[in-house]
Amino acid sequence: MGSLNTFPLSFKVKGKRIIIVGGNDEALNKVRLVSKTTASVEIYSQTVETDFSAFPVTIIPRAITADDVVGASLVFVAEESDAAELAKATARRLGIPLNVVDVPAECDFYTPSIVDRAPLTVAISTEGDAPVLARLVRAQMEAMLSPSVGKIAGLAGKMRHAVEALIHEGPKRRRYYEELVSSPAVARAVEAGAGDAAANDLLQQHANAGSGEGVVWLIGAGPGSEDLLTLRAQRLLQSADVIVHDQLVPAAVVEMGRRDAEQICVGKARGHHSFSQAQINTLIVRLASEGKKVARLKSGDPMIFGRAGEEIAALRKAGIAYDIVPGVSAALAAAADTATPVTLRGVSTGFVVATAHGADDTDLNHWAALAQSGLTVALYMGKAIAAETAARLVSHGAGFDLPVGIVVNAGRADRTFYSGTLGALAEGAVEFVDGPAVILIGRAVAHGDWAQAASAAAESFKVA
Known part of the structure; x- marks a missing residue:
């Protein structure tokens, strides 16, 4: 950015x-x-x-x-x-x-080009470089914002003194305003000329309610590009009081949250854990117990190697409400980056994701059998031991000529591709660029677009 x-x-x-x-x-x-x-x-x-x-x-x-x-x-x-x-x-x-x-x-x-819903205005500027683009974006914004949104903005302004008098806690005030401006019932009342009454009724409901129960949203941030974040994830980030995020989640995604939201990096990276998993569990439970809305932002999908299971168990034990927002996992981003059909009629009947880090012989024997049978295997967290893992798979019966494709920084602008065969990868370590990697193994890999890939070892496979 x-x-x-x-x-x-x-x-x-x-x-x-x-x-x-x-x-x-x-x-x-x-x-x-x-x-x-x-x-x-x-x-x-x-x-x-x-x-x-x-x-x-x-x-x-x-x-x-x-x-x-x-x-x-x-x-x-x-x-x-x-x-x-x-x-x-x-x-x-x-x-x-x-x-x-x-x-x-x-x-x-x-x-700027202005979308006028006074007192709400949206200004679109390109610093004088592309005024035509600004006008096109304005047209899109005009279509998105209903004519009544300005009246609702004005209503929020009229309610300020009453809200300050009845609700003294900042988070509770924000929740009131969020419901006021997003409620379809309030919008209908505004159109019918009854906006003041609806706003006051809603205020009484919020003033009479308790401090509110906290909630934790386990949100998949995708592989790194902010435009791969889901609309639901973006909406919840805007509602969160606290954003607890992993090391791999880029700043541009974290900054999609509210400007006044607290940001806590729990910094788990290979070889360096500033927070243990137990500490993360305790943290999110404590924050939600204080009545806060917590966005637990994880790279990729929270349910795939994101330790979401441990966090969910802690939340259930503490009686904390939670919700899960899926994200684009790195293996799917790698397949998209390289146009690799991980399932392909007559070639691959399935797709398996696993982590190479800490794998034992039983795991390797299973993966070797799956890859040899035609399934595509995607290995996470295996870049540092790629050659060793390839050699062990071959020793367990995987074909020496099985196609292999490796994507580092999948889904990002700086992604890098490597291609080869399992046997060639096993013959020597590869000097990969920095970043998380996904290793794709299987016959379907040969049907992807690896034309720009560097050699994953001594040779690259040729697509038939």
Whole structure:
């Protein structure tokens, strides 16, 4: 995720002056935006070419002077003239924010595409680089937000003093507002003109309720790319009071939570555990017992090598409510990255996931038989012992020529592929790039797209 060159904010203009220099169509475009505010809008130009009569603006048909600029809150320059240059110089000297239309390098700020549901506004900006894209995103947002959402936002504002008087705990207040703005019943009441009564009834319900019971959501964060997070996961992250996340969950996913949510990294990585599993269990139970909504964010899917079973057992023992949100597991991301059909008619009748770390001879014998019978085997946590595991599988009867594909950082932009055969992998260790790996073994692997893969050992297999 790139860094911003501008900081998005909402600028107060109530009771202030906004100046536009220019009487052309470019000036009209700015008038359409700023006339939606409660500021007084003044247009200065010796040549007024456009009809501004549909907007509540004051037109001064002369060249602007330095004195005119004094006291303005914003200055827009939409023409090229000596007066325009004077206006720019004066605004810069006085520290008044300046926008020069179609000249991003001279702008102190950019005018975004705005979705207007006053008092709710959504501003979309591309820092002047792609205004067409901003308009397209605006169209999508217009379709998403119902016309009544502005009325609901206004209702939330009207309720502020009453909420502060009746509910003194921050988390309880937030839960009230979350239900107020998301409840279909409240939305229907607003449309029917009964929004105030519905908001007050809901407030009484929340004020009379206890502190509320905590809950833990075990959420799969997927393999790392934030756009592989599910919509449900994203919604719950926005509701969580605390986000307890693993080391492999990238910051971009964690930051999808509320800005004021507490973030706790429990930092479990190979060779380094800052929290033991028992400590994690105790932590999430304690947080939920305090009435908090806890997002337990795990890489991949929480039910696949995520130790979710141990955490669920602790939550059940403590009587804590929990829910599970699935995520894209690394093996599925690896299959997608390489277009590998892990089940394929006439080739592979099934798909098995296992962990190579700590596997004994019984496990290896079972996997070797499965791979030899046609199933695709996906091994997690085996990068450091890939050659050793391959050699042991061969010794247990797996075919020397079984195709092998390895994906490091599956599902991410920096993913890396390796391909070969089981026997070739067994002949020597491979220097893999950093990151978690998934090892795919089986005949179906040969039907994937491994054209860009590096050799997993001394040779790469050839797709028939």
